[in-house]
Amino acid sequence: MMWLVPFLACIGLICAEEPFNYSVYNERVIGGHDAKPNTWRWQVSMQYDSYNDNSFYHICGGSIIDAFHIMTAAHCIMGTDPSQYRVVVGEYNLYEDDGSEQFKRVERIVVHPGWNGDLGKGNDIALLKLADPVYDNGYVAIAELPYPGETLPHGYNCTITGWGLMDYEGSVPAILQEAPLDVVEHSVCSQGDWWGSIALETMVCAGGDGVISGCQGDSGGPLSCYTGGAWRVHGVVSYGPSGMCNQYKKPTVFTRVSSFLDWMYSVMDGHEEDNSGK
Template sequence: MNTDFPAACSGALCLCTILLSHFIILANGESQIACGKRAVTIRTSQSRIVGGRDAVEGAWPWQVSLQVTNKRAHVCGATVISQWWLLSAAHCFPSTNGFNNKNQWRAVMGLRDLSIHAKWTITRKIAVLILHEQYNDIQNDIAVLKVDRAIGFADYIRAACLPKPGKFHIEKWNHCHVTGWGLMEQNGAPARILQEAAVKLIPLETCQQVNWYGSRINDKMICAGFAGGGIDACQGDSGGPLSCQLKGTDRFYVVGVVSWGQGCAQRFKPGVYTSTSTYGDWIEQKTGILISQSEDSGVEFEIDNGDAGTESLTGKQSVPPTVPNGLVKPISLVRRNTPGRATPLLNLIIISYHFYISCCS
């Protein structure tokens, strides 16, 4: 039997194969958006939140504004870590004013100016709210939130990478920034435009010195800022990300969650962050997200199906009624985007088959 194809047909098949491969890439491209990568080019900032600088549109596409639903007012920050899950601080959800109720909250992504929703800005309700079971004052200050609908990734909305579970190693990271809409200065006014601050990671031993924070700092926390103060997160930045680049890569990882500090930008009193690598196993357990074990630049973000995380706050979590004044940074009440959807493999095969028949028959 002769299995040779005419030259014209071979050319057509070749063209069809190329077009089909591009079609599949486009159809499934959203699942291949890499975590921790920006779609825009940003110069490294040496600015600060306290008295600082406006972030460029798209500079921090994983930044979330957590808002009280009935007032639509920004209260805390959070980080997009998958299409279904956000990462924040447990102290943002005190039981005293009902903020431990997921129905009190909404998450806004793709936002820079709190007063202006761009065409790519999206809002999600909170379906599940999980605080760490041993959260107490400044200890274990971490929470995860599952949204009610998948988050569609585009240029201005993306997920940050999560570091490998285990001990935090300060020498692995550089170009660290803290971001948020918190106060521009201690006891000052909150920001309307997203602010960014370039901060330095401070060794644990330094932060544990008596004239710094002493024994209040443990290895589940990260200190970041400057000995002389002047640059820091502040009230309203709580729950937001401390984003650092893994050395040797261009990816940002959320290595810390804004947790507490004594005042804002004071000498020897830098910002204190919950270490996400320390709680990596907890995050995996609660969300079902498989955190990369390799931490190399080849990691791609894969769409998760949102099946994990069936726990809810009601009846399962213990939330202390108050946080210590003057120590914890309390909550202050003080372009294009299409909602994401994973393309089912069967549908993709069927569509590809019809495309092949129409093109090549």
């Protein structure tokens, strides 16, 4: 599991890393399966160009929250230069041209002012402002969001999606994966044999059955839950256990979107200063 120290470095699913030199196998995402095309239309692939040579690679997921803004995790921000990032919307197979993609440059990065690099302190959320808006080509959609302060009951079924690792051996998927996860309420997730005190009320825990989980590369992506008559993004993938991602009583932990709506709307309205890299 955490072995009490993994937040000191980029371990487990909790960080974006250099691209893996692994082959793509036929195994499924941890406990999940290939998503149907054109289903999770708010899902994006956040990509990074380490050497400024236009060689972008997937590092994290994200969600479209309006035509100009993408929501992701603060820990996915690897550098402060927006030109080193791009966002791909309408993506399905990372290694093929699906004909549905839109490739968008990033103009501005805004990291939550409370983010200090310590995942256990929370505030692991950031917004990317795009240089050009996402347009409706039939393969994208703006994510519905929860109500302010909304929480979900214990056992509520949601879905995690992403291109994260599918097993501990490092198998990476070409096709977007999906997996069902049940919410673990805060009173349970914060118990000592679960995540303890680093599970905050501004987070959502989901999973922990030892079978299904998010993993590295899913960071920043959505936890989508059907509430109020619509699929809504209730969480942003934040952290999980080091080593094997699908460990018992160590659910995937998400930033709780409903706790950050005021800040998000302030950024989207242009009232928040650029504090990328914080």
